[in-house]
Amino acid sequence: MDPLSEILSLLRPKSYVSAGFDAGGDWAVRFDDQQGYIKCYAITRGGCWLTVDGLADPLRLEAGESFVMPSGRSFTLASGSGLTPVAARDIFPPARDGGVVRLGGGGGMYLVGARFAVDGARAGLLLAGLPPVLHVHAPADREALRWSVERMIGELHDPRPGSQLIARHLAHMMLVQALRLCMARAAPGRIGWFFALADPRMAAAIGAMHADPARRWTVQDLATTAGMSRSAFAARFRDTTGEAPMAYLTRWRMLLAADRLETTRDPVSVVAAELGYWSDSAFSTAFKRVMGRPPWAWSGGT
Missing domain, CATH: 2.60.120.280 (Regulatory protein AraC)
Incomplete structure (x- = not known):
């Protein structure tokens, strides 16, 4: 998708x-x-x-x-x-x-x-x-x-x-x-994930993160996917989305986690592992920072 x-x-x-x-x-x-x-x-x-x-x-x-x-x-x-x-x-x-x-x-x-x-x-x-x-x-x-x-x-x-x-x-x-x-038709200079998808190179990197969110992505990996140097990619990603590549990846992982916790009975440990976190505490810290609530308090979560 x-x-x-x-x-x-x-x-x-x-x-x-x-x-x-x-x-x-x-x-x-x-x-x-x-x-x-x-x-x-x-x-x-x-x-x-x-x-x-x-x-x-x-x-x-x-x-x-x-x-x-x-x-x-x-x-x-x-x-x-x-x-x-x-x-x-x-x-x-x-x-x-x-x-x-x-x-x-x-x-x-x-x-x-x-x-x-x-x-x-x-x-x-x-x-x-x-x-x-x-x-x-x-x-x-x-x-x-x-x-x-x-x-x-x-x-x-x-x-x-x-x-x-x-x-x-x-x-x-x-x-x-x-x-x-x-x-x-977006005018040049518009910032956000929506407008970044109109940029073929940024869309390729975002698509790769979405396709495999659990992978231990590095900025270099994503730059290679986009066909750019590491420094040029990092600057362009921030300029088009308004955030760093790893910040976008973390936010996307937490949104997927929130959806899982809300719609399934999967425990936090399973959701965390499937999104690339082998430490429940690291996952919970990231989740609360992005979503505003700890995983166990998420509506429908367990």
């Missing part, structure tokens, strides 16, 4: 909520309490303004464009500026899955997409390297997303047996496609 797929799999979405939103006239909707969620939307008609907490400038979104909100920040969608938003919870039923919500009679802007609930304990570490919003707007990228978006629209407008399940799978496909496209 490639690194992006592995990271998304570790997020283990607990639920998907797929829906359409059809707005008309002057409107604004505020989405609060987004922690623990990834949102992925595509604008299929009209346009709107996206304002994200902590970002100075609103982002204009037009038909054919998509955006992903991976950081859990609150945001507002609006037809224009200076409008008082209504709370999303007042127009979107809390457990709604499928169908279309209309505001102001609809007919102006239409978007389709999904909310992914992710594991909060791991999400912070896995999503920390992503920007508050990822915008898919290049013409070629829009075309790459068109099929899944159009299919989702069809399932939401004309529900048939199995429509909810199909819409959920299409939403997952939209998310992966959007992340992949944003990764490919």
